[in-house]
Amino acid sequence: MKNKNPGLSLFTFIVYLFLLGPLVIIAVTSFEPGTVLKFPPTGFSLKWYHNIFEVEMFMSTFKTSILVSLLGNVLAILLGIPAAYALNRASFRGKETLNAVFLSPLLIPGIVLGFTLLKYVVIAFHIPIYASLLIGHTVIMLPFIIRVIGASLAGFDFAVEEAAHSLGSSRLATFFKIVLPNIKSGIIASVLLAFLESFNNVDISLFMTGPGVSTLPIQMLTYVENYFDPTIAAISVLLMLITAGFMFLIERLLGLTYFTKQ
Amino acid sequence: MSLLQLENVSVAYDQQYILKDFNLSVEKGHLISLLGPSGCGKTTTLRLIAGFLDATDGRFAFGGKDYTRVPINKRNFGFVFQSYALFPHMSVYDNVAFGLRLRKVKEDEIKKRVMRMLEIVSLGGFESRFPQALSGGQKQRVAIARALVIEPDLLLFDEPLSNLDANLRVNMRVEIRRIQQELGITAIYVSHDQEECFSISDRVAVMNKGIIEQLDQPSVIFQYPKTEFVARFIGFNNFIAFEEREDEGSFYSLRSGDYHFHAAKAPGMPATMKGAIRPDDLIAGTLAEIQPGDNVLTGKVKVSTYLGRSYQYVVVTPLGEFTVNKEMQQPYANGQEIRLLFPSEKLVLVE
Numbered sequence: 001m002k003n004k005n006p007g008l009s010l011f012t013f014i015v016y017l018f019l020l021g022p023l024v025i026i027a028v029t030s031f032e033p034g035t036v037l038k039f040p041p042t043g044f045s046l047k048w049y050h051n052i053f054e055v056e057m058f059m060s061t062f063k064t065s066i067l068v069s070l071l072g073n074v075l076a077i078l079l080g081i082p083a084a085y086a087l088n089r090a091s092f093r094g095k096e097t098l099n100a101v102f103l104s105p106l107l108i109p110g111i112v113l114g115f116t117l118l119k120y121v122v123i124a125f126h127i128p129i130y131a132s133l134l135i136g137h138t139v140i141m142l143p144f145i146i147r148v149i150g151a152s153l154a155g156f157d158f159a160v161e162e163a164a165h166s167l168g169s170s171r172l173a174t175f176f177k178i179v180l181p182n183i184k185s186g187i188i189a190s191v192l193l194a195f196l197e198s199f200n201n202v203d204i205s206l207f208m209t210g211p212g213v214s215t216l217p218i219q220m221l222t223y224v225e226n227y228f229d230p231t232i233a234a235i236s237v238l239l240m241l242i243t244a245g246f247m248f249l250i251e252r253l254l255g256l257t258y259f260t261k262q
Numbered sequence: 263m264s265l266l267q268l269e270n271v272s273v274a275y276d277q278q279y280i281l282k283d284f285n286l287s288v289e290k291g292h293l294i295s296l297l298g299p300s301g302c303g304k305t306t307t308l309r310l311i312a313g314f315l316d317a318t319d320g321r322f323a324f325g326g327k328d329y330t331r332v333p334i335n336k337r338n339f340g341f342v343f344q345s346y347a348l349f350p351h352m353s354v355y356d357n358v359a360f361g362l363r364l365r366k367v368k369e370d371e372i373k374k375r376v377m378r379m380l381e382i383v384s385l386g387g388f389e390s391r392f393p394q395a396l397s398g399g400q401k402q403r404v405a406i407a408r409a410l411v412i413e414p415d416l417l418l419f420d421e422p423l424s425n426l427d428a429n430l431r432v433n434m435r436v437e438i439r440r441i442q443q444e445l446g447i448t449a450i451y452v453s454h455d456q457e458e459c460f461s462i463s464d465r466v467a468v469m470n471k472g473i474i475e476q477l478d479q480p481s482v483i484f485q486y487p488k489t490e491f492v493a494r495f496i497g498f499n500n501f502i503a504f505e506e507r508e509d510e511g512s513f514y515s516l517r518s519g520d521y522h523f524h525a526a527k528a529p530g531m532p533a534t535m536k537g538a539i540r541p542d543d544l545i546a547g548t549l550a551e552i553q554p555g556d557n558v559l560t561g562k563v564k565v566s567t568y569l570g571r572s573y574q575y576v577v578v579t580p581l582g583e584f585t586v587n588k589e590m591q592q593p594y595a596n597g598q599e600i601r602l603l604f605p606s607e608k609l610v611l612v613e
Contacts, residue, residue, distance in 0.1 A: 157347060159344075163341065166337075178349055
């Protein structure tokens with residue numbers, strides 16, 4: 001295809017430069033052999049990648065992050081699937097409001113949400129750190145689950161469900177045998193997306209972590225405050241690879257256009 | 263005794279009645295159609311019988327038992343949807359087998375029955391296909407097979423052919439009638455297409471605003487609509503308001519202004535002051551062809567349209583405008599004076 005608009009090409013190039021430039025710089029600096037983050041790097045070394053696995057705090061917070069994201073995901077799915085189903089299937093008063101409430105964590109700044117959760121839920125009810133971390137992450141994952149599964153359900157003909165009823169299937173059996181298999185890809189996509197959102201989250205975790213319990217992104221912040229070696233660049237590269245891997249999976253399962261349809 | 267009975271059933275949403283004191287009874291082995299414009303309550307009636315809707319009031323009896331509160335999945339009724347509603351993630355075989363598996367039928371018995379049913383709907387060899395690989399007509403036949411294989415006590419059709427193209431529609435309705443008669447199943451069929459309803463039904467119920475205006479054999483409704491609504495719905499476009507009616511034994515003698523008419527009596531025809539006739543049944547002719555007299559009006563052609571086989575004219579007469587169809591080579595000119603003859607056996611009285 002011939003490009004007839006040099007202005008647009010330049011503009012696109014600049015946008016990509018600003019989007020991808022920092023990532024490239026981080027990736028390149030992660031191979032710096034010296035002890036200080038430097039660009040351009042003075043050589044090539046994988047020692048800071050090795051160092052990630054030497055720092056005990058990274059390993060333990062990585063485990064916490066994985067655990068919180070996975071458990072939170074399970075909770076969000078258990079809450080989110082019935083919610084998405086009800087929002088799509090039933091018509092009742094206040095449905096729009098309820099929908100807005102479920103999606104509000106997307107709209108409210110994380111700092112505000114984190115602070116509110118801390119002050120009015122965690123402190124007010126004396127919730128232990130692990131549990132509060134889990135609650136916070138479930139809350140931020142819920143909108144992704146409901147939105148993506150909702151999009152799946154919007155394309156589902158509920159007459160199919162009625163057909164199963166009329167053939168003798170109970171409501172619950174129909175949900176598991178007929179509805180779930182047809183929104184399977186939506187569920188998988190929502191789980192992956194929610195996992196990424198939770199795993200990379202900083203603002204909510206900031207309020208929900210405490211002495212001895214932290215998530216990987218928070219630990220990374222703390223690390224940067226004290227050290228300036230390329231370990232942080234190396235770990236960022238690994239996280240980017242994980243994210244890219246997930247997005248690749250979603251693209252393969254559904255196509256990314258799935259999220260831009262509605 | 264009738265198999266199915268709706269007694270004074272009402273359905274309301276937000277204080278708005280969709281059905282009010284609705285009554286219907288269906289004989290065993292019959293196919294009965296509910297015919298009417300959208301919003302007349304025909305689909306509501308069907309969904310009520312299926313159990314998708316609860317009645318606000320009234321009683322639904324089936325086979326002598328009270329079914330009003332029996333849940334959908336315990337009714338053993340087959341339902342065929344307008345959108346087919348096949349299970350997208352299952353093969354044709356699994357779609358049809360679904361109801362049998364729920365009934366804990368043994369797999370080899372299931373196989374026998376599914377295969378036989380697919381033969382009946384002419385889909386032998388399609389069992390491993392998935393719904394998205396089927397055409398509309400094939401999908402609908404799978405849906406019918408799926409509803410039939412459970413040997414339902416009642417088969418319900420919700421505009422099953424309206425998503426198909428015209429030729430397929432005619433073939434499918436013959437198929438539906440054949441299968442229904444072959445298996446002797448009682449069925450209720452909802453459609454807004456009168457030709458479809460008339461061609462496959464034992465009885466047709468013409469519905470309007472939540473009530474049945476007329477319930478009879480198709481041929482009776484076709485010739486003798488009882489009400490103006492039914493008459494209009496099945497193509498009686500011409501109405502005459504009479505001022506006087508006299509019973510002459512085998513016919514009524516009627517008068518409107520200076521014009522006199524005869525209308526042959528028929529069993530069940532209401533004695534009213536409103537006459538109706540189809541455009542096809544009116545006879546048009548030149549002043550030379552039709553002599554003035556009883557059952558004749560003189561008028562001027564106002565609009566003429568070509569229908570393919572015939573021409574349709576709107577004729578202005580002293581009693582109002584009438585629409586008439588006539589097969590002819592050379593059409594009448596606009597403004598030409600012609601006469602209309604109302605055959606007394608075709609002129610019916612309606613409420």
